[in-house]
Amino acid sequence: MSGTVESDPEGPSTASSGRWLLTHAHLRAVLIATLGIFIALVAARPDALILVAPLALAAAWAVLARPAGKPWATARLARQRTAEGEHNEVIVQGHGLQGADLAVASLAPTAWMQRRPHHGSQVHIVEGSDAQLTVGADPLRWGNRSYGTTLVGAVGPWGAHCWGPVPLTGRQQKVLPAAEHFDTSAPAPHPRGLVGHHRSTRPGQGSEFASIRHFQWGDRLKNIHWPRSLRTGELHVTSSYADQDTHVALILDAQNDLGSSEGTGGISSTLDSSVRAAAAIGEHFTHQGDRVSLQVISGAMPQRLNPGTGPKHYRRLLDVLAAAVPAPERRIEPEKIRLGLRAGTLVVIVSALVSEAILTRAAALARSGMTVLAVDVLSGTDPQLKEADAYDQLAWRLRMLEREREIRRAVQAGVAVVDWRGPGTMDTVLRMLSRRGRAGAR
Template sequence: MTRDYVWRATPALARSLLLPALLAVTGLALGRADLVLLGVPLAVGTALALGTAAERRARRPPPEVRAIGPRILDAGRSVPVAVRLGPSDAQLVATVLPPAEAGGDADSVAVAAPADGERQLVVEVTAPRWGAQQLARPDHLAAAADGLLVAGPVAGPPYTAQVLPAVAPALPPGPLPPRPAGMVGAHRTRRPGEGTELHDVSPFQPGDRMRRIDWRVTARQAGPRETLYTRHTLVDADADVVCCLDNRYDLPADVAAWLDLGEHAERPGRTSIDVAVDTVASVAAAYIDHGDRVGILDLARPLDPVHLGSGRRHLLRLRTHLARHTRRPGSGDALPAPRHAPRLPPGAIVVVTSVFLDDAPGTLAVTWRRRGHPVVAVDVLPSPLVLDAADAATTLAARLVLAERQERIRALEAAGVPVSAADPAALGLGLARLRLLARGVRR
């Protein structure tokens, strides 16, 4: 134990020493033995308590209080976090418990320090936002000698966890690109080959596999011209998906706070980047669950993408990257979007998340659409917007900005890029619309 605990006397110790002395002096001065005897139990009790405390300090270490819990957890999901108290020379330890929600008010509790072994105080903690979050710091105060001596308060070691973005359940699978590159997957194509969807039944030809022979159809053709018939199937393919994250703006639902973002380290409530990161994580999980390959392109840092991959470990890698590397710009800190649309894998599905306050993300989405990529845009501006706290000038400016934003969204839809809201129901409909558009292109 490296922390230096300094035991100090409390006012109770001063009273327990002064009162017997005062009674003894008064009893001797007045010749009253009862006053002297009245102070004897206090003096004996104080001596025993101090002696016991000295013996405990000689045999046991100072108090060790720390918070333990999972190092990686999901946003919005409750996890048990324990405050662990080790054996020490203290009799009583008062400690701060983790708040039920990260950033909330914490409660304190006083417990008897364990003589042997350890004691744990378990609390369910929820982290509402992704990123590195300090979930607990068990500051504590130790007491000994029946409360006559105290040490602290001592700042406990902080417990920090990496909170991953939440994943919305039950998102439908997205469309298959017009030219799927994969040879395995959960999507049905129109390309003949090894798969599960029946294409046709035709006479056996050189090169057909014996296990593909349809014996029922062959048996119906019994006779002098008996012919073997084989079943042909359509290839089950996977898709390449690139989720483009526009994190150049971080806007809350309160319009009056848009101009003050540079002055506050902590954004009020849920912001557009929170919505965008959760949307990207949910879309990635929906596609990866169907065996597709997913990557991430940060429009503020287009040279540092997360390359395509599949599987549960890749999904964990994507969510960890989002939680650790997604930046939150302040007021006047918006980085320029790339002037030219980055090259994406041929036929990859593109999901663009943005607040569409300028033309850059819409221009990139239309460019990718013209290159033959299925593209869906997701509006991540928090809703409903709050204009009550803004003054008249701010309200007028906000209405003009929102009107221009709405025109950009209409232009995107006119160019063949469906625009969806970020909630799971609307996003599911947006993926369904994109699936219909992709089928129309293949026809």
């Protein structure tokens, strides 16, 4: 191996100070040619000379056409932001390859990274002094993923001189979760903002028709309803309901990761489902103009994202979700449970609901007057217990019975629990909560 590697966290990783080395093939050609010449001279056998003449010529050709450049290479990623299941590529650029025959790049296999082609190697014929090799690297699962080390090398004519293989350090990159398909047509229960998508219970500036009433000082002239005004002889205006937004507080339970994961398109663990469901809910509400905050509950890396809306905020939300690391929470601080959550906030907890702590937290929030909706990602899924023995399966069944009891208690405390099933998951319960809110207002 010849060359040093420089890795810059921002820029491409570069291998430099390389030099061309002789290969076994060249030494072999020289040795066999020498042997043939020696036999020809000592034993007076011209056929030995003829026999090794091609190898001698090949060795001479290789020396005359020796690669002249000072080789170096860089590796970079084609896309700096990638979601799981999307395509990305490692682009290797070789420079100073004058006289080289071919350049080779090979990407090492890493966890949750699918190489394209599946063997991760590319061979490129060098024409000139530069060569570009592209190896596909498609992330299969969200999280911090390494793209693996790329080995790059080049070979001169007759395979007589080689440079490398030189390792180019792989980049660690955050792979964003792919949001599942989600949609809801139900209104948020308590919209409190100034502008937004949800119809308020109060009249105001908005797009949804409320009534036709007499003109009052301050009404806009464009709101005058001329047919009614002409018919009655008095000015009438159309009034509307105010449009308001709501604050959706997403809470992701990253304390447990049950089941095995095969990445996108395969079997999902509970944390996979939770992260993708949270991404889907976040996408829906941020795109319709609501303020969405995020709290990742994990003993390893708890994180918070302040409320915000719009596509940029959604990208920030995905970044936070991608950094989720499963670890049980060591300590719950009751005074911090409601931190940043004001009255009218719709709290959506996405969880497998196997931890008693998360249900306690949900119940505490519900008792404090918040609208709490727990999305259960474990129900309806079958955790992979095929390899578990009979005792493990029995323990699992007992834990599931306990879980049902804990969920019932949380429901009694005012937490609405729904199973995650993609589009329409929250419709029924949100409508019920809206009705309950209006009945309370009356």
